[in-house]
Amino acid sequence: MASIDNPGKSSWPELVGKNGGVAAATIIRENPNVFVEIIPPSVTMITSDYGFNRVRVFVDDCCVVTRVPTIG
Known part of the structure; x- marks a missing residue:
């Protein structure tokens, strides 16, 4: 669910399996x-801080x- 400070969609389950x-x-x-960070499998460490305007997209080698x- 989106917050008042960040209206709009907050999760995208339908994108699992997509490019x-x-x-x-x-x-x-x-x-x-929001801004998007694409995280490849070669990245083994990421910060654990919560980003109110960040979406991380974890992808595989393909x-x-x-x-x-x-969002987070």
Whole structure:
């Protein structure tokens, strides 16, 4: 659910299994208040801080989304 400070969609379960670039474009189109980080499997450490305007898109070696993208 989106907050008052960040109106718009906050999670995209329908993008699991889709191309990461297509997923990023969809997220930005559906919630222009966020920025998207595509996280490849080679990235083993990421910060655990909560980003109110950040969506991380985790992809596999073929750039296919592997987790539900959510704000955070």
